[in-house]
Amino acid sequence: MAVRADIVVIGAGIIGAACARELAGAECSVTVLDRAAAASATTAHGEGNILVSDKAPGPELDLARASVRLWPQAVAELGEELGPRLPDIEWDRKGGLVVATTAAGAAGLGAFAREQRQTGVDAQPVDLGDVPGLEPNLSRDITAAVRYPEDAQVQPVAAAEALLASARTRGARVRQATAVLGPIRDRSGALRGVHTTAGPWHTPVVLNAAGPWAGRVARLLGAPVPVRPRRGMVLVTARVPPWTVRHKVYDADYVATVADTGGESEETTASGALTSSVVESTAAGPLLVGSSRRHVGFDDRLRVDVLARIAAKAVRLFPGLADVPVIRAYGGFRPGVPDHLPIIGPDERVPGLWHATGHEGAGIGLSVATARLIRQMILEEPPVVDPRPFRPLRPGLAAATSTGAGDTDRPTSSSASP
Amino acid sequence: MREVVVVGGGPAGIGAALAALRAGARVTVVDSAEHLGGQYLRGATRTAPSEAPAPPAPPRACRTPSTTRDRLLRAVDTVASHPRSTLLTRTSVWALEPGGHGPTVRALRGDADGDRTPYTLHPDALVLAPGAHDLTLPFPGWDLPGVYTAGAAQALAKGDGVAVGRRAVVAGSGPFLLPVAAALSGAGADVVGVLEAAGAARLAAGWLRSPLAVLRDAAADRGGELAGYLAGQVRHGVPYRTGTGVIAAHGSDQVEEVTVASLWADWSPVPGTERRVAVDAVCVGHGFVPRLELPIAAGCGIGPERIVGVDDAQRTMVPGVFAAGEVTGIGGADLAVAEGLVAGWAAAGGRHDDPLLRRAARIRARHRAFAARMHSAHPIGAGWTAWLTHDTLVCRCEEVTAAEIDTACARTGAGEPRGLRSIKLTTRAGLGPCQGRMCGTALTELVRRRAQHAVSSAPVDRRPIAAPIRLGELAGLDAPCGAAATGPTTSPAPARETGHHPSHHQGGRAGARPAAPPVRPPEGA
Numbered sequence: 001m002a003v004r005a006d007i008v009v010i011g012a013g014i015i016g017a018a019c020a021r022e023l024a025g026a027e028c029s030v031t032v033l034d035r036a037a038a039a040s041a042t043t044a045h046g047e048g049n050i051l052v053s054d055k056a057p058g059p060e061l062d063l064a065r066a067s068v069r070l071w072p073q074a075v076a077e078l079g080e081e082l083g084p085r086l087p088d089i090e091w092d093r094k095g096g097l098v099v100a101t102t103a104a105g106a107a108g109l110g111a112f113a114r115e116q117r118q119t120g121v122d123a124q125p126v127d128l129g130d131v132p133g134l135e136p137n138l139s140r141d142i143t144a145a146v147r148y149p150e151d152a153q154v155q156p157v158a159a160a161e162a163l164l165a166s167a168r169t170r171g172a173r174v175r176q177a178t179a180v181l182g183p184i185r186d187r188s189g190a191l192r193g194v195h196t197t198a199g200p201w202h203t204p205v206v207l208n209a210a211g212p213w214a215g216r217v218a219r220l221l222g223a224p225v226p227v228r229p230r231r232g233m234v235l236v237t238a239r240v241p242p243w244t245v246r247h248k249v250y251d252a253d254y255v256a257t258v259a260d261t262g263g264e265s266e267e268t269t270a271s272g273a274l275t276s277s278v279v280e281s282t283a284a285g286p287l288l289v290g291s292s293r294r295h296v297g298f299d300d301r302l303r304v305d306v307l308a309r310i311a312a313k314a315v316r317l318f319p320g321l322a323d324v325p326v327i328r329a330y331g332g333f334r335p336g337v338p339d340h341l342p343i344i345g346p347d348e349r350v351p352g353l354w355h356a357t358g359h360e361g362a363g364i365g366l367s368v369a370t371a372r373l374i375r376q377m378i379l380e381e382p383p384v385v386d387p388r389p390f391r392p393l394r395p396g397l398a399a400a401t402s403t404g405a406g407d408t409d410r411p412t413s414s415s416a417s418p
Numbered sequence: 419m420r421e422v423v424v425v426g427g428g429p430a431g432i433g434a435a436l437a438a439l440r441a442g443a444r445v446t447v448v449d450s451a452e453h454l455g456g457q458y459l460r461g462a463t464r465t466a467p468s469e470a471p472a473p474p475a476p477p478r479a480c481r482t483p484s485t486t487r488d489r490l491l492r493a494v495d496t497v498a499s500h501p502r503s504t505l506l507t508r509t510s511v512w513a514l515e516p517g518g519h520g521p522t523v524r525a526l527r528g529d530a531d532g533d534r535t536p537y538t539l540h541p542d543a544l545v546l547a548p549g550a551h552d553l554t555l556p557f558p559g560w561d562l563p564g565v566y567t568a569g570a571a572q573a574l575a576k577g578d579g580v581a582v583g584r585r586a587v588v589a590g591s592g593p594f595l596l597p598v599a600a601a602l603s604g605a606g607a608d609v610v611g612v613l614e615a616a617g618a619a620r621l622a623a624g625w626l627r628s629p630l631a632v633l634r635d636a637a638a639d640r641g642g643e644l645a646g647y648l649a650g651q652v653r654h655g656v657p658y659r660t661g662t663g664v665i666a667a668h669g670s671d672q673v674e675e676v677t678v679a680s681l682w683a684d685w686s687p688v689p690g691t692e693r694r695v696a697v698d699a700v701c702v703g704h705g706f707v708p709r710l711e712l713p714i715a716a717g718c719g720i721g722p723e724r725i726v727g728v729d730d731a732q733r734t735m736v737p738g739v740f741a742a743g744e745v746t747g748i749g750g751a752d753l754a755v756a757e758g759l760v761a762g763w764a765a766a767g768g769r770h771d772d773p774l775l776r777r778a779a780r781i782r783a784r785h786r787a788f789a790a791r792m793h794s795a796h797p798i799g800a801g802w803t804a805w806l807t808h809d810t811l812v813c814r815c816e817e818v819t820a821a822e823i824d825t826a827c828a829r830t831g832a833g834e835p836r837g838l839r840s841i842k843l844t845t846r847a848g849l850g851p852c853q854g855r856m857c858g859t860a861l862t863e864l865v866r867r868r869a870q871h872a873v874s875s876a877p878v879d880r881r882p883i884a885a886p887i888r889l890g891e892l893a894g895l896d897a898p899c900g901a902a903a904t905g906p907t908t909s910p911a912p913a914r915e916t917g918h919h920p921s922h923h924q925g926g927r928a929g930a931r932p933a934a935p936p937v938r939p940p941e942g943a
Binding site: 037158289303321 | 513514515516522524715717816825826829836837838839840843844846849851853881882883886887888889890892893894895896897
């Protein structure tokens with residue numbers, strides 16, 4: 001049976017959920033398709049970061065700043081719309097504290113924060129003497145610290161489920177366990193829908209929000225984009241007393257790791273992972289200790305060298321945490337793009353196809369502004385930020401897009417499709 | 419010489435170690451307990467059999483039938499004293515890393531709250547025999563002190579000779595309830611009843627479907643074991659009731675009473691049959707859950723019934739990795755030993771036409787048939803959720819109630835499935851210290867039932883960190899610039915432990931710590 005919708009969103013992760021909500025709110029008939037369960041892949045394997053602190057001035061920071069403005073509004077609206085049905089999304093504007101551990105690191109962090117301040121980011125240098133007051137358990141061996149009060153956190157699965165629930169109240173439909181098989185095109189080659197495992201879906205607009213699998217979906221629909229999985233690991237500890245760690249605390253090399261192109265560096269482990277230290281508490285009590293970045297396709301096997309490096313860096317920042325048991329580790333796949341910018345907008349090669357993907361590790365934070373931007377572009381409203389740097393066929397991606405490079409994903413063992 | 423690592427020192431692991439030694443391999447047995455033997459021999463191996471005087475005979479009803487137990491005790495002795503074997507007791511495997519030449523075993527030796535020594539093992543072949551843990555379905559009041567899993571109660575009785583209460587009721591389903599009751603009686607408790615949820619008709623249909631096979635088992639030892647327990651119950655005057663269950667426990671600081679009810683065939687309570695019974699201990703077991711985290715980490719294929727798939731030689735899908743015992747299907751000690759023998763022999767590269775193997779395979783076939791009858795006699799009844807109240811805790815670690823899970827299931831649109839992972843992360847069910855070992859089955863069943871059909875995105879038994887490891891211990895494994903503490907060696911011991919044959923012969927008191935994963939015993943603490 002053929003089904004019609006104004007817009008079909010592929011992927012019920014946080015990006016798809018946020019886009020569905022925005023578009024359904026604009027009185028479009030929206031269907032979200034997910035080949036598995038909603039909010040179960042990349043969205044369920046991250047820390048829930050909403051950050052400006054790790055972004056250098058440029059288009060991504062602009063998008064992040066828009067998101068930081070939009071999130072509190074979204075949280076309030078979700079509360080009103082959903083009331084008691086709202087899962088607790090654990091919105092917490094806890095603020096970030098970025099620290100350096102060397103003299104060179106201190107200089108780099110200072111310069112980075114200065115540039116951010118010029119674009120309006122609230123980046124507050126902290127006197128080393130004031131650091132213990134902010135983070136009593138932090139190592140005294142740090143050389144610089146910058147506080148970012150705008151940084152926040154949500155529980156990402158709860159947030160995605162809340163956005164989806166809101167989308168549903170606005171009339172959107174969500175079809176889980178429904179995979180896209182291929183395009184439906186008209187004579188001109190324009191996309192007119194998708195074939196799925198649940199039959200054909202007719203629609204003039206298909207939005208590819210499939211996260212790390214967006215490269216596959218795009219190829220299936222005839223317009224490859226260079227999104228490839230970048231593996232990340234996070235450790236979860238047993239509960240610790242409240243206020244053991246107050247901010248999202250990370251060392252300044254995190255900034256370098258995020259921007260790194262994947263080459264060898266001092267911080268690369270034996271199995272080729274980039275790691276940096278990110279330590280933060282959660283509302284439920286456990287600490288999250290991250291994180292690593294590694295290009296291994298969809299290989300989800302555990303690497304002890306990566307976990308050990310993450311732990312070593314965390315203990316260097318918080319020596320008192322050495323005795324805290326790690327009870328779980330989870331790994332996910334981030335949607336990585338060669339130039340480290342998300343891909344947002346219409347695909348000129350296949351009319352009707354849009355993308356909202358490639359947010360790497362920042363998708364939770366960037367979701368609400370991405371969704372707003374998508375809605376504004378589709379409805380031809382003035383955009384919240386300049387969308388041009390994110391367009392799918394931008395010069396920065398030309399090489400990767402034309403050669404199809406980057407799509408090195410290969411299915412492996414157990415749950416390549418978590 | 420082939421290096422075989424056996425994870426798990428229960429009946430399956432002992433069988434595997436014995437056969438691998440006989441086939442000429444070097445063998446390392448890793449177990450989290452202080453003594454080999456697993457739950458089955460708990461308390462029996464606290465001193466080395468060869469050194470200790472014969473232990474005083476336990477009360478008859480407390481004794482497991484002599485044949486299997488005695489054979490296993492001798493096997494433990496052989497394995498422990500063999501020149502080619504190394505015992506790593508008090509050692510937890512916290513991770514398995516798949517690799518090109520088979521998995522690497524990452525283990526920690528020592529008390530969880532003290533200094534522990536890391537071990538990294540690179541065996542030629544790996545036998546996974548981690549066993550199973552108790553399955554206890556939630557019911558109102560099951561978090562009260564005085565409510566125990568059947569296995570925890572048995573462990574205390576067998577290991578320390580301590581009865582969990584003066585007046586106890588044993589409830590749940592399966593033949594395991596009988597030895598639990600026997601152990602409690604043996605430790606001095608007054609067992610007021612053994613309540614089997616399965617109805618008499620179901621039991622008869624399951625157990626007697628093949629009367630000839632039951633007779634054959636009786637003639638061998640298995641049926642004899644059961645008959646012995648039943649006879650023991652009768653002798654002790656312990657009523658054995660079928661089609662009956664404990665559906666609630668009551669008390670303020672401690673269990674004081676239970677509600678007992680007749681159950682329909684699907685285990686939902688028959689209205690009007692409820693009655694209160696005064697007890698100070700409740701021991702409940704609805705079966706067992708195979709410990710799958712290590713097989714999953716190794717990359718083994720897991721069947722829809724959540725057991726490891728193996729071939730006739732106990733080989734898993736992963737080259738060099740074998741599985742034996744309860745992880746390949748719950749079947750008891752005899753089946754575990756037989757599977758272990760086959761697995762250990764094959765792992766060591768033994769000839770496949772050896773008489774030892776043929777005999778083990780024969781025993782395995784017979785006990786698999788027995789296990790199949792057991793499963794058909796004691797399936798979990800689909801109606802158990804009827805005894806839940808809205809405030810019944812399903813996940814005790816994170817204190818998540820049945821109502822909260824219902825709400826999470828109902829949050830999506832009508833008829834929409836829900837992902838288990840999303841339910842877990844939005845309610846926190848299964849995310850606590852036990853990592854879903856206690857509540858995983860119940861949670862999966864609840865979600866499957868309440869959300870029509872769940873899109874299972876992550877099974878509850880996938881746990882890459884198989885046992886807690888302290889952040890500092892993990893940091894200690896960070897070895898930059900190839901200064902790895904872990905050469906390509908197959909030698910299991912790090913320098914300071916090499917050649918040391920540890921604690922098995924040291925005697926001393928057996929700890930009450932449960933084997934392998936840190937399932938919180940249900941004292942409600």
